[in-house]
Amino acid sequence: MLMLTILVIGAASLLVGSLSRSAPQITRDLKTGLALALAREALLDDSVSQTPFTSSGYLRLPDLGFKIGLIPAEGSAAPNFSGNSKDFSVIGKLPWRTLGLEPLRDAQGECLWYAVSGRFKNTPATETLNWDTAGQISVGDAKGNIVAENLAALVIAPNQIVDAQNRTLSDPAYAQCGGNYDARNYLDRHSASARDFDNVSDAANYFSGSINNRVARDAGNKLVVMAGGSHPNDRFVFISVDDIFRALIRRSDFSTQVAALLNDAYFMAVAITGSKGTDSVNCNALGSDNQTFCKNWKEMLLLAQLPVPASVTLDGSATGVCSRVLFFGGEKIASQLRLTGADKLKPSNYLEGINLSAYASPVALAGNFSGTSTFNAKHPAADVLKCLA
Numbered sequence: 001m002l003m004l005t006i007l008v009i010g011a012a013s014l015l016v017g018s019l020s021r022s023a024p025q026i027t028r029d030l031k032t033g034l035a036l037a038l039a040r041e042a043l044l045d046d047s048v049s050q051t052p053f054t055s056s057g058y059l060r061l062p063d064l065g066f067k068i069g070l071i072p073a074e075g076s077a078a079p080n081f082s083g084n085s086k087d088f089s090v091i092g093k094l095p096w097r098t099l100g101l102e103p104l105r106d107a108q109g110e111c112l113w114y115a116v117s118g119r120f121k122n123t124p125a126t127e128t129l130n131w132d133t134a135g136q137i138s139v140g141d142a143k144g145n146i147v148a149e150n151l152a153a154l155v156i157a158p159n160q161i162v163d164a165q166n167r168t169l170s171d172p173a174y175a176q177c178g179g180n181y182d183a184r185n186y187l188d189r190h191s192a193s194a195r196d197f198d199n200v201s202d203a204a205n206y207f208s209g210s211i212n213n214r215v216a217r218d219a220g221n222k223l224v225v226m227a228g229g230s231h232p233n234d235r236f237v238f239i240s241v242d243d244i245f246r247a248l249i250r251r252s253d254f255s256t257q258v259a260a261l262l263n264d265a266y267f268m269a270v271a272i273t274g275s276k277g278t279d280s281v282n283c284n285a286l287g288s289d290n291q292t293f294c295k296n297w298k299e300m301l302l303l304a305q306l307p308v309p310a311s312v313t314l315d316g317s318a319t320g321v322c323s324r325v326l327f328f329g330g331e332k333i334a335s336q337l338r339l340t341g342a343d344k345l346k347p348s349n350y351l352e353g354i355n356l357s358a359y360a361s362p363v364a365l366a367g368n369f370s371g372t373s374t375f376n377a378k379h380p381a382a383d384v385l386k387c388l389a
Helices: 002-016 023-048 241-248 252-262 291-300 353-358
Strands: 090-093 113-116 137-140 146-157 222-225 235-240 301-310 322-328 384-388
Touching (some): 023 146, 023 235, 023 241, 146 241, 235 241, 252 384, 291 301, 291 322
Antiparallel strands (some): 113 146, 137 146, 146 235, 322 384
């Protein structure tokens, strides 16, 4: 409840902006802020609570106005559908029924909308999902300034009608929220003459060209524009990559999964190749319980042969004799960059201190490695090590 209260206050504060607004406007802003914060919290809870662990971290598809069999229905997360390409972002209404909510509405009485980055949607799943996976949504203000980027998702309050928007009921099945599912009729901007967009490259808060303007044309980043006057008037709350993984790594089974991966006997014999020593690692060759986790988190692994068999330091104490050391590089620190493929090949973007100084592939420069034996969410950047005898 404390976290939810903080979210509500934060969202409301962003929307209110200043006490110079009229009391009715403040009341409307608070109502919208509350709905947005509740939706954000529900989406995050749903994402990080999925079981088994390897199913968590993904976000539901939006409500696109149909359920399995393309039967008209509202409030439910869409099943996979034609045109839903891997890593292509999708926009629709908030799937309130799937999330166990009543319809959430902004101050204008409109049900909330929701955009999910293609790499974070649950179907079809992206190739690799971990704390370094980049979100594909950026947010700008009406002046062209970027205010947020690398977002996994947005919850959107569409507010009042602008331009040529038409929110007429399109099917009796949509009677609870009303209206229709064409994003142009809810999200800025509908017409090319809309004001205040000139400084943001004629951005539109939907995906032009697809059915109901709901699917991105490619896997590239998408810029949307937040409220800044009569045009645009969409209001957002953000779901960042950190929001998801900050909660997800606190699950006890995350630490369990890391330990199980490092303990897999496969790493005793696999060839050490590549700059991080793991180019030859085939996740499908691991134990069945480790394969999916390996595919998502293999980027964190580094492997090296010690120059001579020796002990390493784990949790402050010397181990037995190790012939190899397997590393799970922790969450990146401020000086590390893991955006591109080239970034992810550099040990310096995963290891720090003496571990980085001693590391080389296939044979380490020294054997004085030090780290923890288990992942601790309170110290997520710490290197986790496994001594391989």
